[in-house]
Amino acid sequence: MVNYHTHSHYCDGHxxxxxxxxxxxxxxxxxxxxxxxxxVPFENHFALPDGDFERYCAEVRSLQAEYAGRLTLRLGLEIxxxxxxxxxxxxxxERGGIDYCIGCxxxxxxxxxxxxxxxxxxxxxxxxxxxxxxxxxGGDIRKGVQAFFRQSCDMLxxxxxxxxGHFNKIVxxxxxxxxxxxxxxxxxxxxxxLDLIAASGTICEINTRGIYRKRHDDFYPSREIIxxxxxxxxxxxxxxxxxxxxxxxxxxxAYEYLHEIHYGNVVTGI
Numbered sequence: 254m255v256n257y258h259t260h261s262h263y264c265d266g267h268x269x270x271x272x273x274x275x276x277x278x279x280x281x282x283x284x285x286x287x288x289x290x291x292x293v294p295f296e297n298h299f300a301l302p303d304g305d306f307e308r309y310c311a312e313v314r315s316l317q318a319e320y321a322g323r324l325t326l327r328l329g330l331e332i333x334x335x336x337x338x339x340x341x342x343x344x345x346x347e348r349g350g351i352d353y354c355i356g357c358x359x360x361x362x363x364x365x366x367x368x369x370x371x372x373x374x375x376x377x378x379x380x381x382x383x384x385x386x387x388x389x390x391g392g393d394i395r396k397g398v399q400a401f402f403r404q405s406c407d408m409l410x411x412x413x414x415x416x417x418g419h420f421n422k423i424v425x426x427x428x429x430x431x432x433x434x435x436x437x438x439x440x441x442x443x444x445x446x447l448d449l450i451a452a453s454g455t456i457c458e459i460n461t462r463g464i465y466r467k468r469h470d471d472f473y474p475s476r477e478i479i480x481x482x483x484x485x486x487x488x489x490x491x492x493x494x495x496x497x498x499x500x501x502x503x504x505x506x507a508y509e510y511l512h513e514i515h516y517g518n519v520v521t522g523i
Contacts, residue, residue, distance in 0.1 A: 255521050256501050257286035257329060258355060258418065258458065258492030263309045264290040265299040266496040270312055276498035278324055284522060285501075286327035287313050288355050291345050294338055295369075301330075310349040327523060331355040331418060334408035337368040342412040353523050355458065355492075356414030359422075361401045363389050372397060374423055377468075382426035394431035395438060398423055402442040409446075409453050415523065416490060417450060419460040419473035434475065443478060451485040456520055461505040462494035472507060480514060488518040 259273060260266030270287060277285045292303040301309055313328040320326055332342050332354050342354055360371040372385035390397040401423045409417065421443065424434060432439055450457055459479065463469030472479070482489065491507045493500050511519050 254280065254282045254502060254504075255284040255286075255490075256282065256493055256495060257284075257288060257327065257353065257416065257490060257523055258331070258460065258494045259285065259287050259501065260289060260331075260494075260496045261287065263305060264301045268498050270316060272498045273495070273501060274316065274320060274324060274326070276501055280502050282324060282501070284325040284327065286329045286353065286523065288329040288331045291330040291332040291339075291354075293333060293335070300333075306349060310351075314350075325522075327352040329353045329355065329415075331357055332412075332414065333357055333359055334404060334412065335360050335371070336362045336364075336404065336407070340407075340411060342414065353415035354412075355416045355418040356408050356412055356455075357418040357422075358401060358405050358408065361385075361389070361397060361404060363396075363400060364403070372400075374401065374426065379426045379428070386431075394427070398432065398439065399442065402446055406446055406449050409449050409455060413453050413455060416456045416458050416492075418458045418492070419462075419494070420446060420450070420457065421474045421478065422460075422463075425463055425469050425473075428469075443474075444481075447478070447482060447485055447487065450482075451487050454488075456488045456490050456523075457482060458492045459489050459507050459511075460492050460494050461503055461507055462500075464505040465493075465500070465503040472505070472510075476510060479510070479516070483514065483516050486518060488520050489516065490520040490523070 290300040293300045317326045359375045372389040460473040493503045495501045
């Protein structure tokens with residue numbers, strides 16, 4: 254088993270890096286990647302503080318050497334793409350000598366509004382999603398979702414991250430209230446980003462956290478989307494988006510599903 258989407262005490266996860274390594278070794282993992290949320294240029298409660306960046310990188314590198322031959326460790330970052338605030342991943346990657354990055358969109362900017370006014374589409378509180386939709390997009394869900402996918406496409410075109418993480422997470426707090434995933438306009442946005450993922454060579458994450466945290470009833474992206482991705486020959490990697498050591502192998506049947514549909518390109522090493 255492998256997991257490349259892993260958070261720890263360095264950002265919004267819990268537990269020391271060694272706690273995750275111990276769990277991985279006890280559960281027959283062959284590789285583990287640490288992917289702290291990269292520093293962002295504003296006050297927050299979720300990201301790796303900029304002052305801890307070098308310490309985080311140095312600890313992972315030290316552990317890589319210590320566990321060589323027993324467990325393959327990778328130094329990664331989950332980097333938020335935020336127009337005008339964090340839109341070039343290269344400085345962080347070069348500064349830390351990062352092995353891989355997961356590119357994500359959690360904070361959506363209205364292209365017609367203030368770049369610093371952001372819609373937070375993640376987190377545990379649905380009311381935050383609703384308030385942000387109203388504040389940033391005047392309650393226009395279609396405009397907000399289009400901005401989310403446009404921002405994700407811009408990220409792919411500008412940065413080509415190793416992995417794109419939970420690229421349809423916009424559906425989590427929607428929960429079928431504002432739009433349907435079967436709406437023609439939504440399906441068109443999904444097809445457009447998948448075409449770009451396929452062209453870029455970026456690995457697409459199948460993220461299981463919504464299921465085991467009981468915030469969503471399917472993977473990000475959904476089983477239906479995964480079937481379509483296979484026709485485009487998009488490489489996929491399963492990620493549990495672990496925030497505790499015990500989350501590491503919460504794969505929620507993802508590997509079994511990929512085997513069931515005979516998915517053509519499942520990545521197990523980065």
